[in-house]
Amino acid sequence: MSGPATVHLSVTGERLRAVFARLLEHYGPRFWWPAETPFEVCIGAILTQNTAWTNVEKAIGALKAANVLTIEGIEDIQAGRLAELIRPSGYYNVKSVRIKGFVGWLRERHNGSLDAMFNGEWRELRTELLKVPGIGPETCDAIMLYAGNKPTFVVDAYTRRLFHRLGLLPADAGYDETRRLFMEHLPGDAQLFNEYHALIVEQCKIFCRTRPLCDGCPLALQCPVFHSGCNP
Numbered sequence: 001m002s003g004p005a006t007v008h009l010s011v012t013g014e015r016l017r018a019v020f021a022r023l024l025e026h027y028g029p030r031f032w033w034p035a036e037t038p039f040e041v042c043i044g045a046i047l048t049q050n051t052a053w054t055n056v057e058k059a060i061g062a063l064k065a066a067n068v069l070t071i072e073g074i075e076d077i078q079a080g081r082l083a084e085l086i087r088p089s090g091y092y093n094v095k096s097v098r099i100k101g102f103v104g105w106l107r108e109r110h111n112g113s114l115d116a117m118f119n120g121e122w123r124e125l126r127t128e129l130l131k132v133p134g135i136g137p138e139t140c141d142a143i144m145l146y147a148g149n150k151p152t153f154v155v156d157a158y159t160r161r162l163f164h165r166l167g168l169l170p171a172d173a174g175y176d177e178t179r180r181l182f183m184e185h186l187p188g189d190a191q192l193f194n195e196y197h198a199l200i201v202e203q204c205k206i207f208c209r210t211r212p213l214c215d216g217c218p219l220a221l222q223c224p225v226f227h228s229g230c231n232p
Contacts (some may be wrong), residue, residue, distance in 0.1 A: 013185040015168065019219060020192070023199040026078035030198035033146040035060075038114050040069060041147035046098050046137045047089040058088035071112050072102045098134030105132045114147065122150040134228045145197070151188035154197045155179045158204035165208060165225045165232055 034121050037040045040060065047056045062085040063069040077085075083096035103112075109118040109128070117125065122144060129140045137155070144150040155178045162170045169178060184193065207217040214220055216229040225232050 004168055012168065012181070013016075015166075015222075016182065016185055019166065019222065020196050020199065022218050022222070023081055023203055024195065027202050030194060030202060032194065032198035032201075033142075033190065037069075039071060040061055042102065042114070042143050043099060045072075045142040046095055046102065046134065047086060048142075049091070049095065049136075049139060051090045055088045055090060059086040059092075062086065062088070071103055071106065074099060075107065075112075093188075094134075101133050102135065103166070118148040118150070122148070122152065125150075126152060137179075141179070142194050144194055145190060147188045151195045153182040153186075153188040153194055155200070156197075158200050158208070160198070162208045165212070165223060166219070167224050202214035 010227075028110065028135055032167060033041050035044060043063070044056055044060060047059050052167065060069070063073075066073075066077075066085055068074060068082070068085070074082070077099055079096050080189040082099065083092045086092045086095055087101075089095060106112055106114070106117060125148075126144055127144065129135055130137065135143075141152045141154040145151045145154055155175050160169060160178050163178070164171050164173065168181060182193070182196070186196075203219070207213050207219075212225055212230055212232055214226045217223070217226065
């Protein structure tokens with residue numbers, strides 16, 4: 001690798017680390033993902049598609065109250081009844097099919113065991129999991145990172161927004177390009193990726209909104225948007 005490219009990668013990595021350090025200093029550890037079991041994380045990752053986390057919490061609560069938040073519980077429940085329970089999450093008929101499909105795949109490919117699923121090489125598992133209907137890249141990486149403790153970075157709209165405004169991504173950056181920013185410039189550390197993603201979510205909920213709230217933002221001094229008068 002040429003000298004200038006090496007310097008560029010180093011500078012990018014340093015900027016990513018500086019952003020992480022500032023967010024962690026400001027917000028503290030986020031203790032994400034809030035779940036009692038890895039299986040709950042997997043189901044939550046499907047339920048959170050196209051909805052707010054508060055709605056997921058209601059759906060998870062309903063599944064727990066019905067005593068079906070287990071692999072066997074999801075296998076035994078009828079798809080229509082499952083849809084009723086997860087109604088608060090929105091798109092409940094689609095998500096019911098996706099949850100059933102994921103659990104069916106888990107039973108067929110890994111004998112219904114998350115331990116067995118996560119036991120292999122994680123990059124191969126990611127490729128396999130992305131072939132499951134309804135499991136897109138964000139859902140896949142959330143399952144891998146938060147349920148399996150695998151070092152893959154989770155990208156969402158908040159990630160793209162924040163790092164475009166910080167000058168590290170183009171406006172039209174897709175999922176893979178955004179993920180590579182972190183995978184190629186940070187050490188492959190699941191704990192780091194876990195905390196970083198959660199801090200990005202917190203930052204974008206409070207300050208880096210669609211219309212940014214720059215006053216008091218912990219990243220203001222690092223942000224071109226702030227220096228341009230808060231005009232993204």
